[in-house]
Amino acid sequence: MNTPKRSFIPAFALGLLFGFGLCLSGMTQPTKVQGFLDVFGHWDPSLALVMGGAVAVGLVGFWLSRRLDQSLLGEPFKFPPESGVDGQLLIGSAIFGVGWGLSGVCPGPAIVNLALFGEKAVIFAAAMFGGMALEKLFALRARIRQVEEGN
Amino acid sequence: MQIDWQNFTPLSALAGGATIGLAAGLCALLLGRVAGVSGILAGLAPPRPGDVGWRLAFVAGLLAAPLAFALAWPVAAPEFDASAATLVLAGLLVGFGARLGSGCTSGHGVCGLSRLSPRSAVATATFMGAALLTVFFVRHIVQ
Numbered sequence: 317m318n319t320p321k322r323s324f325i326p327a328f329a330l331g332l333l334f335g336f337g338l339c340l341s342g343m344t345q346p347t348k349v350q351g352f353l354d355v356f357g358h359w360d361p362s363l364a365l366v367m368g369g370a371v372a373v374g375l376v377g378f379w380l381s382r383r384l385d386q387s388l389l390g391e392p393f394k395f396p397p398e399s400g401v402d403g404q405l406l407i408g409s410a411i412f413g414v415g416w417g418l419s420g421v422c423p424g425p426a427i428v429n430l431a432l433f434g435e436k437a438v439i440f441a442a443a444m445f446g447g448m449a450l451e452k453l454f455a456l457r458a459r460i461r462q463v464e465e466g467n
Numbered sequence: 468m469q470i471d472w473q474n475f476t477p478l479s480a481l482a483g484g485a486t487i488g489l490a491a492g493l494c495a496l497l498l499g500r501v502a503g504v505s506g507i508l509a510g511l512a513p514p515r516p517g518d519v520g521w522r523l524a525f526v527a528g529l530l531a532a533p534l535a536f537a538l539a540w541p542v543a544a545p546e547f548d549a550s551a552a553t554l555v556l557a558g559l560l561v562g563f564g565a566r567l568g569s570g571c572t573s574g575h576g577v578c579g580l581s582r583l584s585p586r587s588a589v590a591t592a593t594f595m596g597a598a599l600l601t602v603f604f605v606r607h608i609v610q
Contacts, residue, residue: 326497327521331528332535334490334502339536341483342476347546351474353602358471362480367576369484370491374581377492387499394499395582396569401589408568409590413597415560418605419549422572423504423565424529429545431530436547440558447562448509
């Protein structure tokens with residue numbers, strides 16, 4: 317289960333590359349993201365090309381990973397199972413979308429922008445961590461209730 | 468619809484996107500993990516022994532990225548149209564929704580679509596749709 321220490325440096329490099337791509341793509345700029353989402357106004361199609369470029373390259377990586385028994389660093393693959401569409405997926409994604417539209421910020425850029433110490437970036441990231449904690453609390457409460465009903 | 472040619476940046480968008488996809492693909496190949504930022508963050512609290520280091524290292528890489536980028540190109544400070552109060556609400560929704568829906572733009576969008584996951588395709592269409600409607604409402608109905 318444990319991810320050994322030899323994965324730390326690659327993980328740092330991957331985060332760095334991922335964040336570098338976000339900076340280069342312009343997606344760390346909330347107004348640019350909202351410019352894409354504003355299809356009924358002055359539409360900036362850039363985000364579509366970011367997604368297209370990312371998926372085109374990502375497809376190759378995930379396709380190659382399917383031909384391996386374990387990762388190149390000797391880890392077992394820990395991809396989430398394809399568990400089908402349910403209410404949680406739809407409601408959660410819709411809630412996330414509303415927040416993304418209101419701010420123009422999703423979790424990756426939220427972290428990257430934290431490094432620049434802007435006041436609003438810090439406010440957003442703090443609220444985002446709060447939202448994640450709230451979800452964890454709700455899930456925990458639901459599980460406790462389930463256990464109680466089971467008894 | 469009117470295309471905003473002034474702000475459209477096709478080359479840097481494609482190059483940046485390809486870089487993101489490269490990071491996601493290498494993350495799958497090297498670590499055997501999906502590079503979903505909200506999932507990587509959520510796995511830190513509560514921390515599980517042996518599952519913390521790579522997550523912290525990835526987040527540290529994200530934080531170091533704008534500093535590395537600044538060595539090559541100027542980094543523009545992010546501009547937010549939203550007020551601080553709106554950002555608090557939006558941040559809560561983004562954090563809560565991404566966890567409830569098991570992923571965000573990176574996990575479902577980039578990695579899920581790259582894995583050809585129908586579940587992630589539905590999630591991506593849902594949050595894109597909700598975000599489009601939200602921006603339409605904020606920019607063209609309220610204002």
